[in-house]
Amino acid sequence: MLEKKDISLEKVVLIGVVTREQDEDMSKEYLDELEFLTYTAGGEVVKRFTQKLDMPNPKTFIGTGKMNDVQEYVKEHEVGTVIFDDELSPAQERNISKILNCKILDRTNLILDIFAQRAQTSYARTQVELAQCQYLLPRLKGMWTHLERQKGGIGMRGPGETEIETDRRIVRDKIALLKEKIKTIDKQMAVQRGNRGKMVRVALVGYTNVGKSTLMNVISKSQVFAENKLFATLDTTVRKVVIGNLPFLVSDTVGFIRKLPTQLVESFKSTLDEVREADLLLHVVDISHSNFEEHIDSVNQILDEIESKDKPTIMVFNKIDAYEPEPYDEEDLVVERTKANYSIDEWKQTWMSTIGDNALFISALNKDNLDEFRKRVYKEVRDIHVTRFPYNHFLYPDVEDIE
Template identity: 80%
Template sequence: MLEKKDISLEKAVLIGVVTKEQNEEKSKEYLDELEFLTFTAGGEVSKRFTQKMEMPNPKTYIGTGKMEEVRQYIEDNHIGTAIFDDELSSSQERNISKILNVKVLDRTNLILDIFAQRAQTSYARTQVELAQCQYLLPRLRGMWTHLERQKGGIGMRGPGETEIETDRRIVRDRISLLKDKIKTIDKQMSVQRGNRGKMVRVALVGYTNVGKSTLMNTVSKSEVFAENKLFATLDTTVRKVVIQNLPFLLTDTVGFIRKLPTQLVDSFKSTLDEVREADLLLHVVDISHPNFEDHIESVNKVLGEIDSADKPIIMVFNKIDAYQAKPFDETDLIAERTGEHFSLAEWKKTWMSRVGEHNALFISALNKRNLEDFKKRVYDEVREIHVTRFPYNHFLYPDYDYDNLDEEE
């Protein structure tokens, strides 16, 4: 008889602040996202706590009164985890842990945990471990458990070396080892990318959970993992796609997110080389998300950081089947009509019209709506790039052998 699995989710509370830089509405958006992150990691949010402050408390993130309120709720409801919306310093984490006496995580730690769950390949696991070690290093003091100890032995520790110094040395050595491992894999991947030189490269970029993998599956007829959770896809996937006898390489990349941890940006820079070396970017946007404009801004910021903002970009507004405008009461003289009340037709007349008629596509990858328009636009752009790069090609010489072009599956 099979043993029944425990499917109960870990109970958690979320804590955020409202400041001058982060107003009430923005704080709610971040906590909504933090709740989705918690769900993705396998947790269930019991309650949210927010406090208005000039700036987060340098000792405990929130004030003593609010902290006592959180502690009492945790104690009364048997909560096991407290998750904070911003990255905590090592001293904040220690102080909060002493007060709440439960597991304390911040947004960075939570995202790292999800990445650790999602990493499938050796390369992705190495990148995640590097990010975790870089996050761990300044937080060793005061942790509940220590790393493996070097037990005695002449010359093993050095004179006067304390346990915390030993831990730091172990982590630093591990970081150095992981960086060397990533450099080796980077060289191999660089060779692989070089072997694809004859083919135009197209990369899917966008915020996490906007439907990039679903679009990849639909266009390339492949089986890339897709799920309605944040960071469902972590490993970069490259597939050969053929539209009207014109082959090109389509890459599905890791999704971006607001407040992306610095450690992850640093350790995943090599993964983003696929974006840097792409000839064309398809910026996929979940238009059904109420904050999709903020998502676009976040993605553009990362593209700027990796010197890819000036590449040819087609904006692909996905999930049009799920888009619903919020009803607006015309009789309410105080209420202001904003973007959340716009229909798709009205959105197209806003800043989207400046993107260009053909560079702003509206599709549903899941229900395959408007995919023919999408394929035609991508084909036209890829063809133009290909003709520019290889003037003596299939369009001038129909007998050109496309089937033997190099490719990386």
């Protein structure tokens, strides 16, 4: 995925498995995502290893023969980090570390590390530290002995670096303190939300890197940090937006991802209060991504976990400028036509047709179809506002009168 070699990036090897639940295509897709996560964390993937297994090896995750191949490659190419696509048990992590004699991470640890890099506010840092401590607690025994000579780098940020010599009691005490700190900040934020009055609240939700922050910048005319990396946004940003003469609040939240660590879902549930308390969700989808349907399912699953799946929702299919269907020869009787060959118009005739006018197709970057987007959001916000304040309906024009 990386076109240019960067000598400042850590050399990383990725390891995934092909199982009955996860076929080769899905495994490749997960490893592609893991490579993007690795790049976001500051690593360069130099090799991938995959193995077909009925179930992962309980001792070393992959089989002995494949582990020997990895060991030879790591030693020959002086690779410092090996990352597994699934969460490793503490025992697996210790066993693999002894064999490979390098830094061993799993997807959970990698995502936690990216969050540690990206956390800007005290609140976000506290949430990430809590998640890291909860991940670290069962892994304390012998976890760091092979890393005594190493400092810094992927997976070594946050409490991992400062808590190496501590015992379980101290980490448990720290977890309790962090939870209390989060409770205190939660109360302060609840007061802030209460002070916003009865304005309609709209929350941007979606998979990571789908363009939520770019869309936020366009509609609120503000400068929210946005870049083409995973989890560019951790701290919830709230902006006041006015369409027509109707003011409402829009919040940009942390992006979701498949196999999101349970520790992060738990510790970031308070951040997701903005989603829980929203009157309207704008579910932003990167339609140019080959697996956007799976991304939608992942987001819906997390929305269900935080009891927000049944809220009024507009599906915003973003990045139409980057969408390119795979070419298909109609005269080829061997190759079957699939969804990958659909044009956007053909997609609109699929399950998307059941969404009706709650499906919008835009490019936030190129500002394509943003007038339609603004009018649709205005209509929904106006309906919610008029329901809440029926005597104010004459103050706000119908959507047809919005310029």
